[in-house]
Amino acid sequence: MSSIGYGQDQQTPADAGQPRDGGVEQPRTAPVDPARIVTRFEASLEFDRLVEEENFEAAAAVGDRLLSLTREEFGAISPETADAHIVVAGVQAGNGDREGAEQNYLLAIDIYSEIDGAFSENLIRPMLGLGDSYHDEGQFLNAVAAYNEARTVNRRVFGLLDDGQISILDRMTRTYLAMNEYEQADAQQRAALAIIERRHEPYAEETLNAIYKYARWLRDRRRYTQERDQYARAIRVIRAHFGENGTEMVKPLRETGNSFRKQGAAVSQGINGLNTALELLEAQEQPERRALAEVLRDIGDWETAFSRMGADGAAYRRAWQHLDNVEGGDELRNDWFGGIEYVLNEPLSLRGLSSALDAEQGFVLAKFDLDEAGRTANVAILESHPPGLKDEAVARHVRQSRFRPHMSDGAIVLRRNLALRVIFRYAPSAIDGEENE
Structure with missing residues (x-):
């Protein structure tokens, strides 16, 4: 079974909440009574074991004991105690105890602020955890405030162009989307792109990947013309630096074709881009098999989407064959051809x-x-x-x-x-x- 969502930001997998490993529940060792744990080392080992087994309820109880023993050993105001608050908060958040998680994140922030001052890099982690907890609880304005504080610290510690901001901006994007603040969400993604563009040359892999990331963001918003403008930018840069026949051209050409298909526009520019990408790959002395398979899969998708007579499936069969020599090829075959894909x-x-x-x-x-x-x-x-x-x-x-x-x-x-x-x-x-x- 597959799922698709409308009017919400996340899809819900049909197997959510089901046991892993083919549906077989993994055996769990009975939790140790927290009162019987006498050292911080024991508490840490038991806590980590329960987290690994995803027994979060028991882990939260052991986490309280871990906090108590850490305070006894290192004192209430210490990096070790602050870190214990953070790891326990993460488990509490996963177990649905939002209030407990928020309290522990705030305590960690207070401790690090007292030890290191208001602009310690150690503050970033609990600030992000606090923001995530607020987001999951639906306190979106508080989440944005926490993320903004984390970004401010990041910029003060690492500089205005540190790419560690990207994950923070992505979190802010998610929260603004949940608030239906689409312009603000887009502003975060544009800010992330600008950071990479200022740090790297236009033709650098980092810059091109950032352009593609922003283009996919635009596609997800159904802003297809603007999405293709980003691919056109990439093509101009690649042509100027690498020439017409470099394999760097494959991705923007392929994604241009996919963009037209996603839009439902059966225009020649779309299939021409896919065919040109295939020609570039096939012209190489040692073509990259996975890239070939991806382009052939996308050509098959185009034919399936727009052929009035019904596609013959030849492109799909060629894609399948190319995966013979690709690491993880069987998993890719299952991912590509075993589910429900529009x-x-x-x-x-x-x-x-x-x-x-x-x-x-x-x-x-x-x-x-x-x-x-x-x-x-x-x-x-x-x-x-x-x-x-x-x-x-x-x-x-x-x-x-x-x-x-x-x-x-x-x-x-x-x-x-x-x-x-x-x-x-x-x-x-x-x-x-x-x-x-």
Whole structure:
């Protein structure tokens, strides 16, 4: 089963919360009674073991003992005690004890401030943990404030162009998105790009990767024209520094094609970019097999998305073959051809949906068959909440979208009874009006 979300920022994997290793629960050793732990070393070992086993409830109890023993050994105002507060806070946050986590992060901040002053690099870690805790609790303004403080310290300690700010800016982006503050979110991503551009030459790998990262951000916001402007920038830089025929051109050409497909625009510039990327790779004396497979996969996606007669799957089969000589090739085959992957996403009707932070969450669970051309059949709704609200809209969405076909042993195969959960947030008025589409 796969999931896709509308009106929210994260998708929920269908197997979330399931045991790892093929569904088999790993055996757990019974936790030691915290009262019987007499040394900090023992407490640290038991705490780490419980965290590794993901037994966070028991780890939190041992964490209290670890804090007590650390204070006894090193004193309340010490780096060791501050670090203990941080690691215990992380477990508390993972166990849902937001209040306890926030208190321990704040205590760590107070300790490091007293030891090192207001601009110690040691403050960054607990400030980020505090921001993450606030974010997860829905206290978004407090989260932004904590992240801003962490960034201020980072800039004071490491300089205005330190790339350690990037992860902080990414956190701020996530929080602004949760607040539906899209302009502020975009400003953080532009700031991250500007830092890299000022630190490195335009043709440096770091700069090009930062451009691609920002371009993907724009794609996720469906700002496709601006996304392709970033790829065009990269192409100009690469052409000027590396020439027309360097493999550095492959990524922006390939992503330009994918951008047009994601937009649903079957224009020649898109497929031409993909074909040119393939030609550049095939012209190399020793082509990079994974890169070849990626381009061929994307060409197959284009054909599946836009072919009126139905794609023949030749590009997919060639991609599969190239993965023979790639490390982790079997895992890639499973990732690429074993799940549910849109190649043409028919927009879901937004009627009745909401982007409000406090909007109710709903879902529709659809079942369908997927043929060798990536087209769906026998679409049926298995379950929905609220019942009937978006049933017809989701069924239409699944029927009209195109998906990457499944492959087994190098052959494209028919798949039956696939399940897709579409998650959304809806306005109360949609229920009051008995909307059904």
